[in-house]
Amino acid sequence: MANLSRRNFIKLGIASGALLSAGEGLVSPALAGSVQLQHGGKDFDFITGTERKAVPTACWSCETRCAAMGYVEDDRVVKMESNQNSIRTEGKMCAKGQSGPNDVYFPDRILYPLKRAGQRGEGKWKRITWDEALTEISGKLKKLRDDGQPEKFMFSYGLMKASSAALIKDVFLETYGTETIGNHESTSNSAKWAAQELTWGRHYDNWDFDNTKFVLNFGSNVQEAHSNHVPLSNRLIRARVEKGLKSVTFDVRYSNTAAKSSEWVPIKPGTDGAVALAMCSVIMQKDLYDKDFFKFIRASENVNASVDEKVAALKSHLAQYTPAWAEKISGVSAAKIESLAAEFAKAKPAVVISSRGAHAHFNGCENERAIQMLAAITGNIDNPGGRCRGVEPKWESPEGPKDKPKAKRLEIVDGKGTALPTHHVSHQSLKMIKEGSGGRPDVYMWYCYNPVYINGEANENAEILKDEKLIPFSVVSTIVYDESSKLADIILPDATYLERWGWEDQVCPTQVPEYYIRQALIKPLGEARDFGDVVIQLAEKMGMPLGVGATKEEFVSKSCEMTPTVKAAGGIEYMKKHGVWHDPNDKPQYYSYKEEVKTDGAVLDEATGVYWKGNAGEKYASTEGAYKKYVGQKIGDKVYRGFEPDKLNKTGYFELYSAIMKEKGFGPFPTWIPIPEHEKMKSDELILTTYKVAVQILSRSSHRKWLSELYYNNPAWINSQTASARGITDGDKIKIKSSVGEIVTTANVNEKIIPGVIAVSFHVGREESGRYGSGNKSPMAHDEDPDLARKHWDAHGVNPNKVISNASDPISGQMRCMDTVVTVTKA
């Protein structure tokens, strides 16, 4: 461990007593002796030396939601650090988490309920009371519900997870009866999640860097941003340095992750699947596969096929995908593909990791299925050092009224023509509202979400949200005045994550679940209210009491008492004191698919080999929601837990052959799907890709001054060869034009990107997010932050979503954030 001496240390009291001060009068005693420094868990005011109040809590900057410690001084949040006892974070925190106090105190924060006072979008607001706001909103909601039209209440959310989702979605919205609920997942990772649901059942994966010998990375920038960033990032770099772990990164861009890898292999956008397929082909043809794991693989229509038959079927399917073929598509040399395939297969264990670089494409789901296949045929699934199904804590929480209505919904959250929208296609919702065939909401409410900015065709999104004929009434709960809240009718001031309660459940890299909670560090500023409290109050006013407690805090307390393991550990009082809990006797969850299960009360579905609790005459594969009744998979004469389904009626095999895909008209095996627009590109066209950086958070952070000071502008990366062919030099003003729009930015001509591509980061290009993020003052903002006068940047970047369309992967509905065809010229 860093900084810990093995020698006995002099007790600090004595050490402090041995004054060695040479300065600061006599107020600053230096320590003497061999001192064992603590890593954290305390903090002190640097002037007065006063100890700051430490409150265990949880970060909510990005989806990772790390267990944290907040420090409070004079009722002010002054400092964040990681929770030193967290097995997920191991006491580490990133720049994003460290900037947390900015969320509370940025001068443009929304602190009072506001009602539109002019035309929608005109920017005129009047302050109203909470009672006025709740009365107006609950009145409209109650009428819809009383009229039997609850589906006309549309709700969209972004980063609303764990306890927030349990209260707001599972209790409030379900009790209300609307299922017209959208989210942000199609702009996130839905292609990968669908691929994982098709193959191993659950949507989320973990990468076991602590135990692996080789990392093969398709398009993940895990050292800068990821939905489980710090827990994975800190482990990856540790293993790289301490164990000499080799890592190879395929990416169109030399990201910081690529820079910290053993090798960067540039790859053309959207072709990761071709390389993965060719690697699988090499591994099968050279017999480098893991024969034992094939027992649990499905590789043909016949669920009782022998291992040899399955191997033969895969070999046959993959024969077409030679390294030479993949080289032509991806630009990665055949020799490199062959050597990496062999190295990966022989490393044992090895982990293949992947993210949006591989899947935010037209062919995203298939690319991810090919990557899952690479892990499976080499036996690197759910094993120490491999690609594992994520392990998260299982909280129990109040469920609200027992009798909930059968939910109704408008058909506007799954797009049109998406085969498996298991995470919705919500980025197309506004377009669907405009088009009108799926109906239109009377009330649109969104939370933790900025639909105008984060979805493609940003300009059109704003036009639709502004149109009162399309959306008569709109409400947002937010801390920041952004591109979308600007177009709302009522803005509710949300509490920041440092002012509210919650329990959290993100996956732990050690395969042992960690339970952790968020405590409010201070009372909300102004009249801000946690939206969790607000839905309870709205429900009360509608005569629809939820019965989950009067506040989110109560909801969280009850959850701690309802969750058996947490209750046994000491319940809410333990969690308030420590913030985190895991069972020290828990063994890491590997190989759970090998467990044999009892089939009591279950029936065998002969066609699939699935034991399930279906009714007589029902077929597993074709019965809606059958997966919820899954018990086990018959393999040979035994029944295993297998790779249990989560959202689709798959078998309990690891499905490389998918009857579901076949039924939907796709190849049952992972298949190469070219990107149509890329097939017919003209010679002067480029592919626009997008990316994230380590010092901003999705669209959530440009108001944080400490982050925007580091990253406020996003010049477009372009390879020097590509630039010079267009007469573009570094710093030139350039125009990027696509079929849906154009943006003008500056060129960052460099050596860190594959030719033929232009890269524009996400995060900035904000039209509103207060003065630090956009230069614009928000309504009723104050001027009391002395840093306002010290802001030293005027540029605020561009939003790539103005040139990216809302088209999606036809299988999963994933938005194609990484494969837009554009022209780039000097502006």
Add this chain to the structure above:
Amino acid sequence: MGKKEDISRRDLLKTGGVVAAAAAATGILPETAAAAKEELPRWAMVVDLRRCIGCRGCSIADKSEYGVALGRFNTVVKNIEFGKYPEPKKYFMSRLCNHCSGGEKDVPPCVEACPQAKAGDREKLGGKSYRTGATYKRPDGMILIEPSLCIGCYKCVEACPYGVRSPDPNVKLTRPDREKDFGVGKCTFCRHRVDQGLVPSCVNTCQGRARIFGDLNDPESEVAKLAAEFKLLENRDKSTLLPGENTMPHIFYIDTDGVLAHYKITKENKFKEYTNEFE
């Protein structure tokens, strides 16, 4: 690495005096203070460049720990890029005050540049201190600033060859004629945390565990072990910044990729090199 090579004879003499004075002031038995002298730490940091992923957690942890004003940093990470596509190179150069011990005279340039305080003011530094200006070196190696003694001449800002000092809007001068001017800010090694037995804030947060802080005089400390393993003290020309300046930095770099050779700090660029843009 058993010997106390970081504390010069001169330092120890001064320290002895301080210990005695302090002991007298607090009623600690002189023997206790004398024993403590033998155990005097020499705080230092090892930055393992292999481990730095460029996340800037250190920079923001410091901003937050001290409420640092926009426009200045106490600690920065610089991108070092070279090479041509398809084999570009990018490294992260993690920087902070070097807490130099100084060359032959044992006086770092900032301390040397700082005007001597008036006789009466010296009491504020405990009577007998090491160079009684506002900028001083504590016997455990920390280079600190006593704002109440600072006259705002900014000679230390110019004198530091690394550019780590800058006028700090959060530090007001106390002289009546300079009330509107700023004092000087820089990294303090988190003196207020270390004195309470905690690692500096940047070390606490560092995702890569690239920043390792400890007592170079304790052979069991991780910094001492790393110094021995990578011969950091013997090869200061490869393990510290601007070895030619002979400032004897106590930030040591583990630099297995030869990153420092690509990094140039000059009189002309030293302040620009201490800014912190991500790209």
